[in-house]
Amino acid sequence: MAEFLQEHAWQTLSLLILLGFSAFFSGSETSLFNLSRREVNRLKTSGPAGRIAASLLDHPRRLLGTLLLCNMVVNVAYAGISAVLVLSAAGFIGSLGAAGVSIALLVLLILIGEVMPKSLASRISLQFAQAAAGPLAVIHRAAGPVVWAFEHIIINPLDRLLAPRRLPQSKDVTADELATMLHLSARRGVLDRGANVLLQEILALTDLRVSDVMVPRVDMVAFDINRPRQELEEMFRRTHLRRLPVYDGHIDNIVGLIQAKRLFLSPQTPLRELIVNVIFVPLPANLEKVLLQLRVMRTQIAIVVDEYGGVAGLVTLEDILEEIVGDIPDAHERQYEPLRHVGNDEYIVDGDVAIHDWAEMFNINLAHRRISTVGGLVVALLGHIPKPGEQVRHRNMLFTVESVVGRRVATLRVKLVRDQA
Structure with a gap:
């Protein structure tokens, strides 16, 4: 065996060198094309090696062609030398041993030439790219004419021949x-x-839909325009609201909004002259579109109507913004937690908590798309208006009705039930 290794020392050394080149090209490809735009910009100001690495990515397709072509040449050379070495080894260790050597050489190429450098480069992309930039730039420049010919004579014609013509694609991002x-x-x-x-x-x-964040009709604070002015002033003082929807005779006949500022600064102006227009949006309207509509109309309140034209509730700009940034503190707003932990796997939940917020709190998938609140979910599960103390189970949660206001579930106790094995 020692005699065999002496006779084929140059071939063995060549395989080791080729393994190194294969690892270099594989790692370089992974590290460079794994960089984000922010990391590339950081490379441009991190020194000569970083600037070289960033410049290589100015023409990514050409760089990829260089890497793939060089890696292919290395792998072909490795396969050829391996074949010669295996055939020569068959005379010393037999055909079965030669087959084992062939498999071992292939495994070495996969592990050392592909898997290990790619894994390393994906973890330390910036450092690997900077270390490989100098040698790779020299190889890239030297192989430039060959890569150009390879791309224009072989790749591009095959691409046009085999790939279907691409239809113009929308530039919109989904x-x-x-x-x-x-x-x-x-x-x-x-x-x-x-x-x-x-x-x-x-x-x-x-x-999200408007129904997910709106103030429901039963919770709306609105004023009948036919009532005395003093009642409206008292309503503003009591609620600390800046504007109120007003209706004429019936809540479904909303005629507009009255602003507290205009009301108190214009004590002699008739109420009907203080009314400003309000926009109406359908119950299933998309929340993003409603936000845009509020911005365009320069207003902060929209009245939500159902499919029959009746008032279903109202939505405010603040409600939508709170979906993005969380609760916005108000000097006159009572601070409370809609979900309160009261014991081991046990919570008190307000019935008007939005169903999508509840699902997010407990990390579950929504199953009832037409229900807006947790209280509504319990009513749907029971099939009737519940009384305090009634229970119903949904998945691994046991709901107990704590309090009911009118025909609404006000608070619930939720207990996570751990099934016995």
Whole structure:
């Protein structure tokens, strides 16, 4: 065996060198094309090696052609020398031993030439790219004419022949594509956690409806324009609201809004002359579009109507913004937690908590798309207006009705039930 190794020392050495080149090209490809735009910009100001690495990425397709062509040449040379070595080894160790050597050489190429350098380069992309930039730039320049010929004589004609002609694609980016980009940006450190969460919440507006955030009709504070002015002034003082919807005779006949500022600064002006227009939006309207409509109309309140034209509730600009940034503190607003932990796997939940917020709190998938609140979910599960103390189970949660106001579930006790094995 020692005699065999002496006779084929140059071939063995060549294989080791080729393994090194294969690892170099594989790692370089992974490290360079794994860099984010922010990391590339950082390379441009990190020294000579970084600037060289960034310049290589100015023409990514040509760089990729160089890497693939060089790696292919290395692998072909490795396969050829390996074949000669295996055939020669068959005379010393037999055909079975030669087959084992052949498999071992292939495994070495896969592990040392592909898997290990790619794995390393994906973890330390910046450092690997800077270390490989100098030698790779020399090889890239030397192989330039060959790569150009390879690309224009072989690749491009085959591409036009085999690939179907691409139809013009829309330049619009979908919400799913934006969500994917945000996920990748957060994972690579391009965005900090706070910015990523904020942008994710903005994207989530496309999946939410007005019914998810509106103030329901039964909770609306509105004023009958036929009532005395003093009652409206008292209502503003009591509620601390800046504007109120007003109706003529019946809540379904909303005629507009009255602003507290105009009311108190114009004590002699008749109420009907203080009314300003209000916009109406349908119950299933997309929250993102409603936000845009509020901005265009320069107003902060919209009246929500159902399919029959009746008033279903109202939505405010503040309600929509709170879906993005969380609760906005108000000097006159009572601070409370809609979900309160009261014991082991036990919570008190307000019945008017939005169903999508509840699902997010407990990390579950929404099953009831037409229900807006947790209280509504319990009513749907029971099939009737519940009384305090009634219970119903949904998945691994046991709901107990704590209090009912009118025909509405006000508060619930939720207990996580752990099934016995």
